[in-house]
Amino acid sequence: MEPFAYRRAATVEDALATPGATFLGGGTNLVDLMRLGVAAPGRLVDVSRLNAEIEETPDGGLRVGAGVRNNDLAFDTRVRERWPAVAQALLAGASGQLRNLATTGGNLLQRTRCSYFQDVTKPCNKREPGSGCPAIEGDHHNLAILGWSQRCVATHPSDLAVALVAFDALVHTSRRTLPLAELHRLPGDEPARDSVLERDELIVAVELPPLPLARRSAYRKVRERASFAFALVSVAAAYDGEDVRIALGGVAHTPWRAAAAEQAIRGGASFRDAAEAELAQARPLRDNAYKVPLAVNTIVRVLEELAG
Protein backbone atom coordinates (compact mmCIF):
# COMPACT_ATOMS: atom_id res chain seq x y z
CA MET A 1 0.00 0.00 0.00
CA GLU A 2 1.30 3.45 -0.90
CA PRO A 3 1.62 6.04 1.88
CA PHE A 4 -1.20 8.53 2.25
CA ALA A 5 -2.24 11.44 4.44
CA TYR A 6 -5.38 10.96 6.53
CA ARG A 7 -7.80 13.50 7.91
CA ARG A 8 -11.23 13.08 9.50
CA ALA A 9 -13.74 15.65 8.25
CA ALA A 10 -15.84 17.47 10.84
CA THR A 11 -18.44 18.75 8.35
CA VAL A 12 -19.25 18.48 4.65
CA GLU A 13 -17.60 21.87 4.09
CA ASP A 14 -14.54 20.62 5.92
CA ALA A 15 -14.51 17.47 3.78
CA LEU A 16 -14.40 19.59 0.64
CA ALA A 17 -11.52 21.72 1.94
CA THR A 18 -8.82 19.33 0.67
CA PRO A 19 -9.00 19.52 -3.15
CA GLY A 20 -8.13 16.29 -4.92
CA ALA A 21 -8.57 14.12 -1.84
CA THR A 22 -10.30 10.74 -1.95
CA PHE A 23 -13.25 10.31 0.38
CA LEU A 24 -13.18 7.36 2.77
CA GLY A 25 -16.45 5.82 3.97
CA GLY A 26 -16.49 2.47 5.74
CA GLY A 27 -13.40 1.46 3.76
CA THR A 28 -14.67 -2.03 2.99
CA ASN A 29 -13.92 -1.60 -0.72
CA LEU A 30 -11.43 1.30 -0.83
CA VAL A 31 -9.01 -0.05 1.79
CA ASP A 32 -9.03 -3.41 0.01
CA LEU A 33 -8.34 -1.75 -3.36
CA MET A 34 -5.47 0.20 -1.77
CA ARG A 35 -4.03 -3.03 -0.41
CA LEU A 36 -4.34 -4.64 -3.85
CA GLY A 37 -2.57 -1.68 -5.45
CA VAL A 38 -5.64 -0.85 -7.56
CA ALA A 39 -6.13 2.47 -5.75
CA ALA A 40 -3.35 4.69 -4.41
CA PRO A 41 -4.86 7.95 -3.13
CA GLY A 42 -2.34 10.42 -1.74
CA ARG A 43 -4.86 11.97 0.65
CA LEU A 44 -7.82 10.38 2.38
CA VAL A 45 -10.57 12.46 3.93
CA ASP A 46 -12.69 10.32 6.24
CA VAL A 47 -16.38 11.20 5.78
CA SER A 48 -17.77 8.07 7.44
CA ARG A 49 -19.08 9.94 10.48
CA LEU A 50 -20.92 12.65 8.52
CA ASN A 51 -24.61 12.50 7.59
CA ALA A 52 -25.41 9.46 9.69
CA GLU A 53 -29.16 10.17 10.12
CA ILE A 54 -32.29 8.73 8.51
CA GLU A 55 -35.00 11.40 8.40
CA GLU A 56 -38.61 11.61 7.23
CA THR A 57 -39.14 14.10 4.41
CA PRO A 58 -42.21 16.39 4.47
CA ASP A 59 -43.83 14.49 1.57
CA GLY A 60 -43.61 11.09 3.29
CA GLY A 61 -40.33 9.93 1.84
CA LEU A 62 -37.09 9.16 3.61
CA ARG A 63 -33.77 10.97 3.46
CA VAL A 64 -30.90 8.59 4.17
CA GLY A 65 -27.61 10.24 5.08
CA ALA A 66 -24.60 9.06 3.10
CA GLY A 67 -22.93 7.93 6.33
CA VAL A 68 -25.76 5.61 7.42
CA ARG A 69 -24.31 2.12 7.72
CA ASN A 70 -25.85 -0.69 5.65
CA ASN A 71 -27.10 -2.67 8.67
CA ASP A 72 -28.68 0.42 10.26
CA LEU A 73 -30.58 1.13 7.05
CA ALA A 74 -31.61 -2.51 6.66
CA PHE A 75 -32.92 -2.66 10.24
CA ASP A 76 -34.87 0.64 10.04
CA THR A 77 -38.55 -0.19 10.55
CA ARG A 78 -39.67 2.51 8.10
CA VAL A 79 -37.52 1.04 5.35
CA ARG A 80 -38.66 -2.50 6.13
CA GLU A 81 -42.34 -1.54 6.02
CA ARG A 82 -42.39 0.96 3.17
CA TRP A 83 -39.55 -0.26 0.89
CA PRO A 84 -38.97 -3.91 1.92
CA ALA A 85 -36.95 -4.60 -1.24
CA VAL A 86 -34.40 -2.01 -0.06
CA ALA A 87 -33.93 -3.79 3.27
CA GLN A 88 -33.79 -7.18 1.56
CA ALA A 89 -31.22 -5.94 -0.96
CA LEU A 90 -28.99 -4.61 1.82
CA LEU A 91 -29.16 -7.88 3.75
CA ALA A 92 -28.41 -9.84 0.57
CA GLY A 93 -25.10 -8.00 0.27
CA ALA A 94 -21.73 -8.71 1.85
CA SER A 95 -21.59 -10.11 5.42
CA GLY A 96 -22.88 -8.94 8.79
CA GLN A 97 -19.55 -7.46 9.83
CA LEU A 98 -19.07 -5.67 6.48
CA ARG A 99 -22.59 -4.23 6.64
CA ASN A 100 -21.79 -2.63 10.01
CA LEU A 101 -18.95 -0.72 8.34
CA ALA A 102 -20.21 -0.02 4.81
CA THR A 103 -21.93 3.32 4.29
CA THR A 104 -24.83 4.25 2.01
CA GLY A 105 -22.73 6.64 -0.08
CA GLY A 106 -19.82 4.24 -0.30
CA ASN A 107 -22.09 1.39 -1.32
CA LEU A 108 -23.21 3.34 -4.39
CA LEU A 109 -19.63 4.22 -5.35
CA GLN A 110 -18.02 0.82 -4.76
CA ARG A 111 -15.99 -0.42 -7.72
CA THR A 112 -16.65 -3.45 -9.90
CA ARG A 113 -15.45 -6.85 -8.69
CA CYS A 114 -14.35 -7.83 -12.23
CA SER A 115 -11.28 -9.99 -11.55
CA TYR A 116 -9.18 -8.16 -14.16
CA PHE A 117 -9.90 -4.79 -12.55
CA GLN A 118 -8.72 -6.11 -9.20
CA ASP A 119 -5.54 -7.72 -10.57
CA VAL A 120 -2.82 -5.14 -11.25
CA THR A 121 -0.80 -7.66 -13.30
CA LYS A 122 -3.57 -7.69 -15.96
CA PRO A 123 -4.65 -5.03 -18.44
CA CYS A 124 -7.92 -3.24 -17.64
CA ASN A 125 -9.37 -0.14 -19.30
CA LYS A 126 -11.17 0.81 -16.11
CA ARG A 127 -8.02 0.73 -14.00
CA GLU A 128 -5.55 1.78 -16.68
CA PRO A 129 -7.29 3.47 -19.63
CA GLY A 130 -6.13 2.20 -23.02
CA SER A 131 -4.55 -1.00 -21.68
CA GLY A 132 -7.32 -3.24 -23.03
CA CYS A 133 -10.09 -5.49 -21.73
CA PRO A 134 -9.03 -9.13 -21.34
CA ALA A 135 -12.48 -10.05 -20.00
CA ILE A 136 -14.10 -9.85 -23.44
CA GLU A 137 -12.12 -12.91 -24.56
CA GLY A 138 -11.31 -14.21 -21.07
CA ASP A 139 -13.28 -14.96 -17.91
CA HIS A 140 -16.55 -13.05 -18.22
CA HIS A 141 -19.06 -15.62 -17.03
CA ASN A 142 -20.25 -13.23 -14.30
CA LEU A 143 -20.04 -9.99 -16.32
CA ALA A 144 -22.39 -7.81 -18.34
CA ILE A 145 -25.03 -8.75 -20.88
CA LEU A 146 -26.54 -5.29 -21.27
CA GLY A 147 -25.04 -1.90 -22.16
CA TRP A 148 -21.39 -2.99 -22.33
CA SER A 149 -18.83 -1.59 -24.74
CA GLN A 150 -15.77 -3.01 -26.49
CA ARG A 151 -13.73 -1.24 -23.79
CA CYS A 152 -15.41 -2.74 -20.70
CA VAL A 153 -17.88 -5.49 -19.78
CA ALA A 154 -17.81 -4.97 -16.01
CA THR A 155 -20.92 -4.98 -13.82
CA HIS A 156 -21.87 -2.72 -10.94
CA PRO A 157 -21.76 -4.80 -7.74
CA SER A 158 -24.23 -2.98 -5.47
CA ASP A 159 -27.47 -4.65 -4.39
CA LEU A 160 -28.76 -1.51 -2.67
CA ALA A 161 -28.47 0.55 -5.86
CA VAL A 162 -30.71 -1.90 -7.72
CA ALA A 163 -33.55 -1.46 -5.25
CA LEU A 164 -33.03 2.30 -5.08
CA VAL A 165 -33.13 2.73 -8.84
CA ALA A 166 -36.36 0.74 -9.02
CA PHE A 167 -38.00 3.20 -6.63
CA ASP A 168 -36.86 6.44 -8.29
CA ALA A 169 -34.43 7.41 -5.53
CA LEU A 170 -32.60 10.73 -5.70
CA VAL A 171 -28.98 11.41 -4.85
CA HIS A 172 -28.06 14.64 -3.07
CA THR A 173 -24.44 15.67 -3.53
CA SER A 174 -22.47 18.65 -2.30
CA ARG A 175 -23.33 20.34 -5.62
CA ARG A 176 -26.66 19.09 -6.92
CA THR A 177 -29.54 16.66 -6.75
CA LEU A 178 -29.90 14.03 -9.45
CA PRO A 179 -31.96 10.87 -10.00
CA LEU A 180 -30.02 7.82 -8.87
CA ALA A 181 -30.74 6.37 -12.33
CA GLU A 182 -28.41 9.07 -13.69
CA LEU A 183 -25.62 8.60 -11.14
CA HIS A 184 -23.94 5.60 -12.76
CA ARG A 185 -22.90 5.58 -16.40
CA LEU A 186 -22.44 2.93 -19.07
CA PRO A 187 -18.77 2.28 -19.88
CA GLY A 188 -18.72 3.57 -23.48
CA ASP A 189 -15.31 4.96 -24.38
CA GLU A 190 -14.52 5.99 -20.80
CA PRO A 191 -14.91 2.95 -18.54
CA ALA A 192 -12.63 4.46 -15.88
CA ARG A 193 -15.58 6.66 -14.88
CA ASP A 194 -18.20 4.66 -12.98
CA SER A 195 -20.41 7.66 -12.22
CA VAL A 196 -21.12 11.19 -13.39
CA LEU A 197 -19.76 12.68 -10.16
CA GLU A 198 -16.98 15.22 -10.54
CA ARG A 199 -13.76 15.27 -8.54
CA ASP A 200 -14.42 16.81 -5.11
CA GLU A 201 -18.15 16.09 -5.33
CA LEU A 202 -19.45 14.29 -2.25
CA ILE A 203 -22.68 12.31 -1.90
CA VAL A 204 -24.41 13.65 1.22
CA ALA A 205 -27.72 11.74 1.12
CA VAL A 206 -30.00 9.43 -0.80
CA GLU A 207 -33.70 10.24 -0.88
CA LEU A 208 -36.47 7.68 -1.25
CA PRO A 209 -39.56 9.50 -2.49
CA PRO A 210 -42.93 8.27 -1.22
CA LEU A 211 -44.07 5.26 -3.24
CA PRO A 212 -47.01 3.31 -1.72
CA LEU A 213 -46.46 0.63 -4.37
CA ALA A 214 -43.08 -0.19 -2.84
CA ARG A 215 -44.79 -1.66 0.25
CA ARG A 216 -45.36 -4.67 -1.97
CA SER A 217 -41.80 -5.10 -3.14
CA ALA A 218 -39.10 -7.75 -2.98
CA TYR A 219 -35.48 -8.35 -3.88
CA ARG A 220 -34.18 -11.67 -5.15
CA LYS A 221 -30.52 -12.35 -5.74
CA VAL A 222 -29.14 -15.33 -7.68
CA ARG A 223 -25.51 -16.15 -6.93
CA GLU A 224 -23.00 -18.99 -7.01
CA ARG A 225 -23.41 -19.78 -3.30
CA ALA A 226 -26.23 -19.17 -0.86
CA SER A 227 -24.69 -16.20 0.96
CA PHE A 228 -21.84 -13.67 0.88
CA ALA A 229 -21.39 -13.56 -2.91
CA PHE A 230 -22.05 -11.02 -5.62
CA ALA A 231 -25.08 -11.33 -7.86
CA LEU A 232 -25.06 -13.20 -11.13
CA VAL A 233 -28.50 -11.69 -11.60
CA SER A 234 -30.69 -9.85 -9.13
CA VAL A 235 -34.16 -8.35 -9.36
CA ALA A 236 -35.82 -5.62 -7.31
CA ALA A 237 -39.50 -5.27 -8.07
CA ALA A 238 -42.75 -3.82 -6.77
CA TYR A 239 -46.15 -4.89 -8.07
CA ASP A 240 -49.71 -4.30 -6.85
CA GLY A 241 -51.68 -5.90 -9.67
CA GLU A 242 -51.62 -2.76 -11.79
CA ASP A 243 -48.51 -0.66 -11.43
CA VAL A 244 -45.02 -2.08 -11.43
CA ARG A 245 -41.35 -1.22 -10.88
CA ILE A 246 -38.50 -3.51 -11.92
CA ALA A 247 -34.71 -3.17 -11.83
CA LEU A 248 -31.93 -5.66 -12.50
CA GLY A 249 -28.51 -6.12 -10.93
CA GLY A 250 -25.48 -8.10 -12.07
CA VAL A 251 -26.20 -7.50 -15.75
CA ALA A 252 -24.66 -4.11 -16.59
CA HIS A 253 -22.22 -1.36 -15.65
CA THR A 254 -25.14 0.35 -13.89
CA PRO A 255 -28.12 -0.83 -11.89
CA TRP A 256 -30.56 -1.53 -14.75
CA ARG A 257 -34.08 -0.15 -14.63
CA ALA A 258 -36.24 -2.50 -16.69
CA ALA A 259 -38.39 0.19 -18.31
CA ALA A 260 -39.41 -1.95 -21.29
CA ALA A 261 -40.69 -4.72 -19.01
CA GLU A 262 -42.60 -2.21 -16.87
CA GLN A 263 -44.22 -0.67 -19.93
CA ALA A 264 -45.20 -4.08 -21.28
CA ILE A 265 -46.87 -5.08 -17.99
CA ARG A 266 -48.78 -1.79 -17.81
CA GLY A 267 -49.93 -2.59 -21.35
CA GLY A 268 -51.28 -5.97 -20.24
CA ALA A 269 -48.43 -8.28 -21.25
CA SER A 270 -47.71 -11.46 -19.27
CA PHE A 271 -44.80 -11.36 -16.84
CA ARG A 272 -42.81 -13.66 -19.12
CA ASP A 273 -43.48 -11.67 -22.29
CA ALA A 274 -42.59 -8.47 -20.45
CA ALA A 275 -39.34 -9.92 -19.10
CA GLU A 276 -38.43 -11.24 -22.54
CA ALA A 277 -39.13 -7.81 -24.03
CA GLU A 278 -36.59 -6.33 -21.60
CA LEU A 279 -33.94 -8.94 -22.30
CA ALA A 280 -34.44 -8.71 -26.08
CA GLN A 281 -31.80 -5.98 -26.00
CA ALA A 282 -29.24 -8.26 -24.26
CA ARG A 283 -25.94 -8.96 -26.02
CA PRO A 284 -24.46 -11.87 -24.08
CA LEU A 285 -20.76 -12.70 -24.27
CA ARG A 286 -19.39 -16.18 -25.07
CA ASP A 287 -19.82 -17.55 -21.53
CA ASN A 288 -22.65 -15.57 -19.96
CA ALA A 289 -25.65 -16.21 -22.21
CA TYR A 290 -27.12 -18.15 -19.28
CA LYS A 291 -27.84 -14.79 -17.67
CA VAL A 292 -30.55 -14.01 -20.24
CA PRO A 293 -32.99 -16.79 -19.24
CA LEU A 294 -31.85 -16.41 -15.63
CA ALA A 295 -32.88 -12.75 -15.65
CA VAL A 296 -36.19 -13.54 -17.40
CA ASN A 297 -37.03 -16.32 -14.94
CA THR A 298 -36.04 -14.27 -11.90
CA ILE A 299 -38.22 -11.34 -13.00
CA VAL A 300 -41.16 -13.72 -13.53
CA ARG A 301 -40.58 -15.43 -10.18
CA VAL A 302 -40.45 -12.18 -8.19
CA LEU A 303 -43.53 -10.74 -9.88
CA GLU A 304 -45.50 -13.97 -9.40
CA GLU A 305 -44.63 -13.95 -5.69
CA LEU A 306 -45.70 -10.31 -5.37
CA ALA A 307 -48.91 -11.04 -7.26
CA GLY A 308 -49.53 -13.73 -4.61
Add this chain to the structure above:
Amino acid sequence: MAELHPVSLTVNGDEHSLVVDTRTSLLDLLREHLGLTGSKKGCDHGQCGACTVLLDGRRANACLVLAVAADGCDVVSVEGLEHPLQDAFVERDAFQCGYCTPGQLCSAVGLIEEAEREGAHVDGTYVRERMSGNICRCGAYPNIVAAIEDVL
Protein backbone atom coordinates in the same frame (compact mmCIF):
# COMPACT_ATOMS: atom_id res chain seq x y z
CA MET B 1 7.55 8.30 2.82
CA ALA B 2 5.34 6.99 5.60
CA GLU B 3 2.73 9.35 6.98
CA LEU B 4 2.43 9.14 10.74
CA HIS B 5 -0.76 9.93 12.60
CA PRO B 6 -1.84 9.79 16.26
CA VAL B 7 -4.60 7.41 17.33
CA SER B 8 -6.25 6.95 20.71
CA LEU B 9 -8.65 4.12 21.37
CA THR B 10 -9.89 1.81 24.08
CA VAL B 11 -9.08 -1.87 23.69
CA ASN B 12 -10.64 -4.39 26.06
CA GLY B 13 -11.17 -1.60 28.58
CA ASP B 14 -7.64 -0.18 28.43
CA GLU B 15 -6.91 3.20 26.86
CA HIS B 16 -4.06 3.38 24.37
CA SER B 17 -2.52 6.37 22.59
CA LEU B 18 -0.05 5.63 19.78
CA VAL B 19 1.41 7.15 16.65
CA VAL B 20 1.04 4.85 13.64
CA ASP B 21 1.73 4.78 9.93
CA THR B 22 -1.62 5.70 8.34
CA ARG B 23 -1.48 2.42 6.40
CA THR B 24 -1.78 0.39 9.61
CA SER B 25 -4.99 -1.60 9.85
CA LEU B 26 -6.84 -1.93 13.13
CA LEU B 27 -5.90 -5.62 12.96
CA ASP B 28 -2.18 -4.83 12.72
CA LEU B 29 -2.51 -2.27 15.52
CA LEU B 30 -3.95 -4.97 17.77
CA ARG B 31 -1.49 -7.67 16.76
CA GLU B 32 1.76 -5.80 16.09
CA HIS B 33 1.50 -2.74 18.32
CA LEU B 34 -0.46 -4.05 21.30
CA GLY B 35 0.59 -7.70 21.14
CA LEU B 36 -3.01 -8.89 21.09
CA THR B 37 -2.67 -11.78 18.67
CA GLY B 38 -6.08 -13.36 19.31
CA SER B 39 -7.56 -11.61 16.27
CA LYS B 40 -6.24 -13.50 13.27
CA LYS B 41 -5.10 -12.43 9.82
CA GLY B 42 -6.64 -14.92 7.43
CA CYS B 43 -7.21 -13.27 4.07
CA ASP B 44 -6.61 -9.56 4.90
CA HIS B 45 -9.42 -8.73 2.42
CA GLY B 46 -12.58 -8.90 4.53
CA GLN B 47 -13.59 -12.26 3.12
CA CYS B 48 -12.77 -14.77 5.86
CA GLY B 49 -13.83 -13.05 9.09
CA ALA B 50 -10.89 -14.33 11.19
CA CYS B 51 -10.09 -10.71 12.18
CA THR B 52 -13.61 -9.90 13.41
CA VAL B 53 -13.71 -7.68 16.51
CA LEU B 54 -16.40 -5.60 18.19
CA LEU B 55 -16.02 -1.96 17.20
CA ASP B 56 -18.19 0.27 19.37
CA GLY B 57 -20.18 -2.87 20.19
CA ARG B 58 -20.69 -4.00 16.61
CA ARG B 59 -18.83 -6.72 14.76
CA ALA B 60 -16.42 -5.47 12.12
CA ASN B 61 -13.53 -6.77 10.00
CA ALA B 62 -10.45 -5.29 11.68
CA CYS B 63 -8.40 -5.87 8.51
CA LEU B 64 -10.44 -3.34 6.53
CA VAL B 65 -10.58 -0.65 9.22
CA LEU B 66 -7.68 1.77 9.13
CA ALA B 67 -6.33 2.18 12.65
CA VAL B 68 -6.54 5.97 12.27
CA ALA B 69 -10.22 5.65 11.32
CA ALA B 70 -10.80 3.88 14.65
CA ASP B 71 -9.54 6.88 16.61
CA GLY B 72 -11.85 7.40 19.60
CA CYS B 73 -13.45 3.96 19.26
CA ASP B 74 -14.05 1.24 21.81
CA VAL B 75 -12.65 -2.08 20.60
CA VAL B 76 -13.23 -5.51 22.10
CA SER B 77 -11.14 -8.37 20.75
CA VAL B 78 -11.41 -12.01 21.78
CA GLU B 79 -8.98 -11.33 24.66
CA GLY B 80 -11.57 -9.01 26.22
CA LEU B 81 -14.61 -11.14 25.50
CA GLU B 82 -16.57 -12.50 28.44
CA HIS B 83 -19.63 -14.27 27.10
CA PRO B 84 -21.45 -17.60 27.69
CA LEU B 85 -20.78 -18.29 24.02
CA GLN B 86 -17.18 -19.17 24.84
CA ASP B 87 -18.31 -22.00 27.13
CA ALA B 88 -20.84 -23.07 24.51
CA PHE B 89 -18.07 -23.35 21.91
CA VAL B 90 -16.10 -25.63 24.26
CA GLU B 91 -19.19 -27.62 25.19
CA ARG B 92 -20.14 -28.14 21.54
CA ASP B 93 -16.57 -28.67 20.30
CA ALA B 94 -17.21 -25.87 17.82
CA PHE B 95 -13.73 -25.81 16.33
CA GLN B 96 -10.92 -28.00 15.14
CA CYS B 97 -7.71 -26.02 14.48
CA GLY B 98 -9.09 -22.93 16.21
CA TYR B 99 -7.69 -20.33 13.84
CA CYS B 100 -11.09 -18.89 12.93
CA THR B 101 -12.51 -19.23 16.46
CA PRO B 102 -11.70 -15.72 17.81
CA GLY B 103 -13.44 -14.22 14.78
CA GLN B 104 -16.34 -16.68 15.05
CA LEU B 105 -16.84 -15.72 18.71
CA CYS B 106 -16.75 -11.96 18.16
CA SER B 107 -18.97 -12.33 15.10
CA ALA B 108 -21.53 -14.41 16.96
CA VAL B 109 -21.68 -11.89 19.81
CA GLY B 110 -22.26 -9.24 17.15
CA LEU B 111 -24.96 -11.39 15.54
CA ILE B 112 -26.84 -11.56 18.83
CA GLU B 113 -26.66 -7.74 19.13
CA GLU B 114 -27.91 -7.36 15.55
CA ALA B 115 -30.77 -9.81 16.06
CA GLU B 116 -31.93 -7.69 19.01
CA ARG B 117 -31.69 -4.48 16.96
CA GLU B 118 -33.56 -6.14 14.13
CA GLY B 119 -36.14 -7.80 16.36
CA ALA B 120 -35.53 -11.03 14.48
CA HIS B 121 -36.60 -14.54 15.34
CA VAL B 122 -33.32 -16.42 15.43
CA ASP B 123 -33.09 -20.02 14.29
CA GLY B 124 -30.44 -22.19 12.64
CA THR B 125 -31.22 -20.81 9.19
CA TYR B 126 -30.79 -17.25 10.45
CA VAL B 127 -27.51 -18.14 12.18
CA ARG B 128 -26.10 -19.81 9.07
CA GLU B 129 -27.01 -16.83 6.88
CA ARG B 130 -25.75 -14.18 9.29
CA MET B 131 -22.50 -16.01 10.06
CA SER B 132 -21.59 -16.31 6.36
CA GLY B 133 -18.82 -13.75 6.81
CA ASN B 134 -16.84 -16.23 8.92
CA ILE B 135 -15.13 -19.04 7.09
CA CYS B 136 -14.02 -22.23 8.89
CA ARG B 137 -11.52 -24.21 6.86
CA CYS B 138 -11.99 -27.22 9.14
CA GLY B 139 -15.71 -27.22 8.48
CA ALA B 140 -16.86 -27.02 12.10
CA TYR B 141 -19.99 -25.19 10.98
CA PRO B 142 -22.63 -27.57 12.40
CA ASN B 143 -21.15 -27.29 15.90
CA ILE B 144 -20.63 -23.53 15.58
CA VAL B 145 -24.32 -23.10 14.71
CA ALA B 146 -25.31 -25.38 17.61
CA ALA B 147 -23.14 -23.41 20.06
CA ILE B 148 -24.69 -20.11 18.99
CA GLU B 149 -28.21 -21.55 19.23
CA ASP B 150 -27.40 -22.74 22.76
CA VAL B 151 -26.92 -19.20 24.07
CA LEU B 152 -29.89 -17.52 22.33
